[in-house]
Amino acid sequence: xxILIIGGAGYIGSxxxxxxxxxxxxxxxxxxxxxxxxxxxxxxxxxLDIRDEKALEEVFLSHDIDGVIHFAxxxxxxxxxxxxxxxxxxxxYGMMCLLNVMRRQGVKNLVFSSTAATYGExxxxxxxxxxxxxxxxxxxETKLAMEKMMKWFARAYNMKYISLRYFNAAGAQPDGSLGxxxxxxxxxxxxxxxxxxxxxxKISIFGDDYPTADGTCIRDYIHVCDLASAHLLALxxxxxxxxxxxxxxxxxxxxxxxxxxxxxxxxTGHPIPAVVEARRPGDPAIxxxxxxxxxxxLGWKPEHxxxxxxxxxxxxxxxx
Numbered sequence: 082x083x084i085l086i087i088g089g090a091g092y093i094g095s096x097x098x099x100x101x102x103x104x105x106x107x108x109x110x111x112x113x114x115x116x117x118x119x120x121x122x123x124x125x126x127x128x129l130d131i132r133d134e135k136a137l138e139e140v141f142l143s144h145d146i147d148g149v150i151h152f153a154x155x156x157x158x159x160x161x162x163x164x165x166x167x168x169x170x171x172x173x174y175g176m177m178c179l180l181n182v183m184r185r186q187g188v189k190n191l192v193f194s195s196t197a198a199t200y201g202e203x204x205x206x207x208x209x210x211x212x213x214x215x216x217x218x219x220x221x222e223t224k225l226a227m228e229k230m231m232k233w234f235a236r237a238y239n240m241k242y243i244s245l246r247y248f249n250a251a252g253a254q255p256d257g258s259l260g261x262x263x264x265x266x267x268x269x270x271x272x273x274x275x276x277x278x279x280x281x282x283k284i285s286i287f288g289d290d291y292p293t294a295d296g297t298c299i300r301d302y303i304h305v306c307d308l309a310s311a312h313l314l315a316l317x318x319x320x321x322x323x324x325x326x327x328x329x330x331x332x333x334x335x336x337x338x339x340x341x342x343x344x345x346x347x348x349t350g351h352p353i354p355a356v357v358e359a360r361r362p363g364d365p366a367i368x369x370x371x372x373x374x375x376x377x378x379l380g381w382k383p384e385h386x387x388x389x390x391x392x393x394x395x396x397x398x399x400x401x
Contacts, residue, residue: 083107083144084316087131087179088152089124090117092261093194093250093308097150098122099259100309109144111137112153118262132171134178141186148190148316149183151176154224157267158198161220162362172223173230180234190319191231191242192312197301197331197368199225199246207371210246210327217365228327235325243315243323247330248301248370250308252391253398260398261305270302270395273342277351278399284353286338288360293367297338301331301369304385304394314379328379331370332386341388348392 084101088094089110094117101108102124110122113130125144129136131153140146154172155161161168183191198221199214216222231242251270253260261271275281289296311330336344339355346353375381385391 082147083109084148084150085109085111085140085144085146086150086152087111088117088154088194090114090119090121090126091152093305094152095121095259096254096305097152097309097312098124099254100306101313104313106313109140109146111140121259131175132178134182137178138182138186141182141188146186146188148192148320149179149188150192150194150312150316151179152194154194154227156196156220158218158220158364159267159361161218161223165219168219168223173226176227176230180230180240183240184234184238189240190316191240192315192319193227193231193242193244195228195244195246195327196221196224197246197248197329197370199228200368202365203367203369207333207369208329209371210329210374218362232325241319241323242325243319244327245311245315245330246327246370247308247311248303248368250305251302252304252306252385252394254306255394255397257394257397257401260395269300269338269341270345270392271399273345273353274349274392274396274399276353277345277349282354284342284355286342286355286357287364289357290360291366293337295337295339298364299335299337299367299369301333301335302341302388302391303331303383304391307383307385311375311379311381314381318379323378326378328375329370329372330375330381331372332383333370333372334386335367335369336388341392344388345392345396348389348396
């Protein structure tokens with residue numbers, strides 16, 4: 082029996098592929114390579130877009146697929162604000178195609194890579210899974226629509242799903258062998274590290290007038306290896322008879338943009354010049370998770386909670 086990891090050549094997906102393989106699970110990867118990297122995975126691989134149902138179904142017919150991990154979605158908040166059609170077509174229609182193939186092939190278990198962006202502006206300091214979902218951008222709206230689609234397919238076709246709403250993925254394999262390789266890059270930590278790496282002169286801070294202690298946005302950063310372990314635990318939860326559910330994944334502590342930059346200065350020994358620019362549309366001021374439910378129900382325990390460790394691992398990958 083094999084696990085199909087969709088989007089498995091991307092940043093988080095490739096770490097999940099390695100983790101699943103290291104734990105003895107047979108893995109098959111599907112990725113369009115629109116943002117992924119073929120060299121990041123060394124398991125059976127198919128380059129295709131999941132909106133091509135016929136090609137996707139051939140993968141199911143060629144392997145004994147027992148469960149699916151879904152990472153394949155557009156995920157840039159800023160782009161989603163100006164290209165909502167692209168986000169709805171790729172994310173929502175792509176999910177519909179995947180669920181339709183799973184339904185036809187009798188594959189019941191799905192673990193979905195969701196996002197904190199489904200919540201929008203939080204109503205409390207630590208976001209809980211049953212808090213209101215009012216996304217402030219099309220990216221969050223499409224992820225929420227994908228969650229709702231899974232709910233109705235599960236109810237109608239006897240399927241089960243886990244939606245993992247995680248916060249800001251960061252870091253790399255501790256040995257520096259695998260890390261974040263987006264082009265263009267949009268995530269804060271790798272953008273900051275591009276300055277000491279000589280790839281940019283400075284880092285931009287988008288807004289310093291948010292209602293936070295230092296005026297910059299606060300985010301909960303979670304190590305990519307901890308995300309990978311959570312996906313396997315979620316799948317095992319379903320395999321053991323667990324019911325469909327939603328779980329937050331984060332470290333429960335937020336760091337401001339300025340705190341991230343200062344930590345990167347400490348890790349790299351570089352001054353990392355920073356300049357303040359206008360706010361970006363769609364950015365909530367604070368996003369920090371309560372992950373108590375995942376710890377309690379899935380037995381998940383993050384092992385890389387320290388921001389300095391997360392940035393150090395990312396910097397090690399950059400240096401390699």
